[in-house]
Amino acid sequence: MTDGAPIRILVCDDQFLVRTGYATLFAAQPGFEVAGEAGDGQAAVESAARLRPDVVVMDVRMPVLDGIEATRRMAGPGAPAPVKVLVVTTFNLDEYVYEALRAGASGFLLKDCLPAELVNGVRTVAAGDALLDPTVTRRLIGRFAGRLRPEDPARPDAETHPLAALTQREIEVLKLIAAGLSNREIADVLVISTETVKTYVSRILAKLQLRDRVQAVVLAHRVGLVTDRD
Known part of the structure; x- marks a missing residue:
């Protein structure tokens, strides 16, 4: 398109x-x-x-x-x-x-x-x-989190961690994406503009080579960034 x-x-x-x-x-x-x-x-x-x-x-x-x-x-x-x-x-x-x-x-x-x-x-x-x-x-x-065992329990800032390429702010945004929040809701939580959130989301997907937000949710749960207890 x-x-x-x-x-x-x-x-x-x-x-x-x-x-x-x-x-x-x-x-x-x-x-x-x-x-x-x-x-x-x-x-x-x-x-x-x-x-x-x-x-x-x-x-x-x-x-x-x-x-x-x-x-x-x-x-x-x-x-x-x-x-x-x-x-x-x-x-x-x-x-x-x-x-x-x-x-x-x-x-x-x-x-x-x-x-x-x-x-x-x-x-x-x-x-x-x-x-x-x-x-x-x-x-x-919640159900999805329960089915996915974290692949790497290391800290997000460890060099071998799947999220190592992300900044701390991008990790915050990813966690909110994985929690099911929309761009507007993320903007409200972080007190930033929706356009800024869109920029963060685009960077996260590009850095992690993900197709869309669904894959971002899967990855966040897989590496233990979000659990069903959050």
């Missing part, structure tokens, strides 16, 4: 009426373009490779290839040309959220969200930010 170009969306859901509804909603939005539709996970993977959309809106339960595996093939570590995936599902289950994020999804919303929230979710993911449904975020962070 380039400046001024529309956000191209691939809609993936096994229910025709749902796909049509999403496509109609997105087509009506300024700056959106529906690049294509897919009714099963394998078709979604093939369509993403062919169409190169900016965002894939993906259901979890899909025939032929489930949405989690399709997401892994499109956005996971081994994906040859990763795309951004926003998972939208009826299942408010920690396991689905956890597996979707591990598979490489940049966002997660429930299907009962408002149309405006879905539209905003696509824009958020397209912009390179992560998105978690507010109804599951806090609980997920």
Whole structure:
């Protein structure tokens, strides 16, 4: 996606009426373009490779290839040309959220969200930010922390520590990101501007070679910077 170009969306859901509804909603939005539709996970993977959309809106339960595996093939570590995936599902289950994020999804919303929230979710993911449904975020962070054993108990300032490249302020920002705070909330906590927070976030992602905020959350928990007791 380039400046001024529309956000191209691939809609993936096994229910025709749902796909049509999403496509109609997105087509009506300024700056959106529906690049294509897919009714099963394998078709979604093939369509993403062919169409190169900016965002894939993906259901979890899909025939032929489930949405989690399709997401892994499109956005996971081994994906040859990763795309951004926003998972939208009826299942408010920690396991689905956890597996979707591990598979490489940049966002997660429930299907009962408002149309405006879905539209905003696509824009958020397209912009390179992560998105978690507010109804599951806090609980997920706690469960996620419990599943991840810190890889390195060393101090953050130790040379071999994964966060060694970060300044103390950037570590503070990363910890707040991992706690589920938005840029505005981080700005309020640290008494700085939202633009300054955005700059910190960009630096953190660049220094740690992370794709988005979801990966930042995973890393923060993995190295023990945040735990479910924080």
